[in-house]
Amino acid sequence: MQGSYFLEWKLRRRLKRRKPYKGKNSAQKVLILFASGDPKSEKEVTHFANELNSQGKSVQLFSWFSGPKSVLQKRREEAPFPIVSKSELNWFGVPTGEHVKSLLSQKFDILYNFDVSGEPFLHYIAGSSDTAFKVGLDMNREEIYDFLVEMVEPKDVRDGINLTKRNLKQIFSI
Numbered sequence: 001m002q003g004s005y006f007l008e009w010k011l012r013r014r015l016k017r018r019k020p021y022k023g024k025n026s027a028q029k030v031l032i033l034f035a036s037g038d039p040k041s042e043k044e045v046t047h048f049a050n051e052l053n054s055q056g057k058s059v060q061l062f063s064w065f066s067g068p069k070s071v072l073q074k075r076r077e078e079a080p081f082p083i084v085s086k087s088e089l090n091w092f093g094v095p096t097g098e099h100v101k102s103l104l105s106q107k108f109d110i111l112y113n114f115d116v117s118g119e120p121f122l123h124y125i126a127g128s129s130d131t132a133f134k135v136g137l138d139m140n141r142e143e144i145y146d147f148l149v150e151m152v153e154p155k156d157v158r159d160g161i162n163l164t165k166r167n168l169k170q171i172f173s174i
Contacts, residue, residue: 006092007120011127011144027109029058031129033122034114034157036063036075036083041157045114048161062103064121084121095121104128112164113137113145116155135164147171 030052034045049059061081065072076083088097111131115122118138127144136145137160149163
C-alpha cells in the first residue's frame with residue numbers, strides 16, 4: 001500500500017536522536033496515546049491519567065478512532081480529549097488535522113502509547129513527537145520507543161498499563 005510506505009518513510013525521517021532520560025519523577029508533561037472505541041479501555045486510560053494528575057503531572061490524552069463516522073461524531077462530543085480518525089489523514093496516510101499539528105508542536109517529558117492494535121497512525125505520532133522518553137507496547141517498533149513492554153496474547157490495555165507501571169517502578173526505583 002503506497003500510503004503506508006510513505007508514512008513509514010516520513011516517520012524514519014522524523015526520528016531524531018534524543019538526550020538520555022533523567023527519570024520518571026522529573027516528568028511533568030505526559031502524553032498518552034490510545035485507540036478509542038472500547039469503553040473499558042478508555043476507562044483504564046483515563047484512570048491512569050487521573051493517577052498521574054494526582055501526582056502533579058500535566059497529562060494530555062490523544063486518541064485514534066477507526067469506527068464509523070456516525071459513532072465518531074458522538075464520541076467527539078462526549079470525550080474530554082481529542083479523537084482523530086481517517087478523515088484527518090492526507091492521501092499519503094500522514095495525519096494533517098489541527099489536533100495533530102498542535103500536538104506535534106508541543107514538548108513532552110514522557111509518552112505512553114497504550115494502543116494494543118498496532119495502529120500506524122499512533123506510531124507516527126509517537127515517533128514524530130518531541131518527547132524525552134517514549135513507552136510503547138508494540139515490540140516490532142523498537143526504533144520509535146525508548147522502552148517497550150512485552151505483552152502476551154490477548155493484548156489488553158489494562159494489562160499494558162499495569163505492566164508498564166510495574167516495570168518502570170522497578171527500573172526507576174519509585
